[in-house]
Amino acid sequence: MSSRPASEGRLSGARSGAVYVLLLALGALDAAGYSLIAPVLPTLASLTGGGATAMGMLVATFPLGMVAGFAVGGAAVQRTTPAKVILAGLLLICAGCLGFVFRTGLVDLCLARLVMGLGSGCLWLGITFATLAAWPGREYVCMSRVFAAYSVGGLLGPLLGAIHGVRGPFAAYLLLTAAAVIPLLVLRLPARTGAFTTDRSALRSRDFRAAAAGIAFAVLGLGMVEGVLPLHFGTKLGQSQIALLYAATSVVVATVAVLAARLRPRRALLGSTVLMVVGFTAAGAGSAVPVWIGALVLVGAGIGMANTGSIGVLLEAVPAERIVTAMVLWSQIGILGYLLAPVLGGPLADAHGYAAVAGLVALAAVMVVAELGPRGRT
Template identity: 70%
Template sequence: MLGATFPLGMVAGFTVGGAMVQRASPARLVLAGLSLIAAGSHGFALGMDLVVFAASRLVMGVGSGCLWLGITFAALAAWPGQEYRCVSRIYAAYSAGGLLGPLLGAIHGVRGPFAAYLTLVLLAVVPALMLRLPSGVGAFSADRGALRSPGFRAAAVAIVVAVLSLGMFEGVLPLHFGTKLDQSRIGVLYAATSVVVAVAGVVAARWRPRRVLLVSTVLVVAGFAVAGASSVVPVWIAALALAGAGIGLANTGGTGVLVDAVPAPRIVTAMVLWSQLGILGYLFAPLLGGPVADAFGYGAVAVIVAVTALGTAAMLVRGDRA
């Protein structure tokens, strides 16, 4: 329940960020997100009660949602016409952040990791204050009509696949890996996979987003199927390389399909809903994957990923016909 408060806060943060970006610059939205994340980090660094932790994690979720949209719209404002390529680089940095998570978590206790994280957040305020963008106030508007386009639907299903897979990867498979690996080795394995995700996210921008998505579905399903069915560590490493590459491709490809389908000046509604659907995939991944793995084995987790991946393929084909 404590873990679930963060994605729930992100859903609210996307709504707040979508409203704010139409009235203020993306740079201010970035600073607002960092401020909320810092406030939540203080709760973990100074608090001692589970209620305080839950409230702090909720605040951090809201801040993370604002920060994500602030970064996204800052990219759209800074690089008009180059959105697909530039956002893919941001995804790579996002994935590289996954390298630091296990390292911070290795610090003893609760206060230590969050105090270290708070330090990083405060350091991030400096470049955010120096961010200079073209005048973006009023440059982005909401358009519900964009939600009816086949491209938006394909992008929505794609981001659900990507983030659902990430949620399965982080929330379900560690229990499987724990049968052969201790916590530090699992952390190293996940940090290495983050590198694969980052590289795949950058490389994906070289190809058409629809083709990238189709390739990503194959890699993700294959990776999860092999990782879940095997109990051999070298096979796990190879399987996570496949799954990580697929997740990186899906992140970038889903963004590319969205940017192609909806013009940037009218993308606020589509971007907010697209982001919310993605984080809901992260929320529901362990809720679905845990019982399935418990009942049918970890190999069956790939079935859940495969069903959503087939939805992406169907939406892409339908969009091409339209």
């Protein structure tokens, strides 16, 4: 429970509802940028002549940019308002989309994706701290819904990716991102400059390590789904069919993310490890579409539980008003999972087949379970 006065930073009435809807919509829009590329990967591989390794490197530039964006956003949120951090993120994403609309070679695409990731990192920090500022004392529930909104964005991204070709999906995303600037400027988000501080001592706690391991595991799973498996699914499915499959998976992630808030965070994290290991094993080893569908249901449920469980463990470990450093580092560690998934999973799939990626997920699951041992601070 936050120690800030109940009235400080709170919104009331219709404005509160409008701001909440805007933040959730921005979260969905941000997440669409993650998953937008998944259905397009087979087309990009065909156009550039790249395999799983090359496409994995392209996917990896996005989380690499996000790591930098988290650092920039975390520093900015203590000096300015969350709204300005969000605005900067939106503009950077627009700039990155232009690189895909006017693409040339693979190197240019990687640079454009890097800029999109930088904007996404700023956008995530802006959304997070606007939420924490507006609803003190309800951080766990509100952030579980933010994660659900991000999962809904995982539905929007594949639907945009179903548009034929490369330019079409990114042009559509560019228009949506640019349009989001208008309500951001019209609605006055909570101005909490200086309200959030740092507490580096929390980074040494067992709970922080468990929260970091949990979010890295969740995002590793997302990176495997979006950055490695599309080429496997592309052997039997077209671009629009992959998009629909991923959109359905996002519904599962969003639903479970909300429901998982009813569980104790550590139990949610533990349950996610079983679901994801079984799901990825079936997805990689299977060659039939019905098997892939069932596998992604399990994977989606696991990702939803891991997302919500990890933020819950983090909020137990660090009071919201002192969470800046912990939130930035937690986010950076998490997105490293999205970076490592294609970087390690792509070559692994090229060398040993897609069933081998389940071994990487299982190794990550073991690390999560180890950190979820007996509680205690070190």
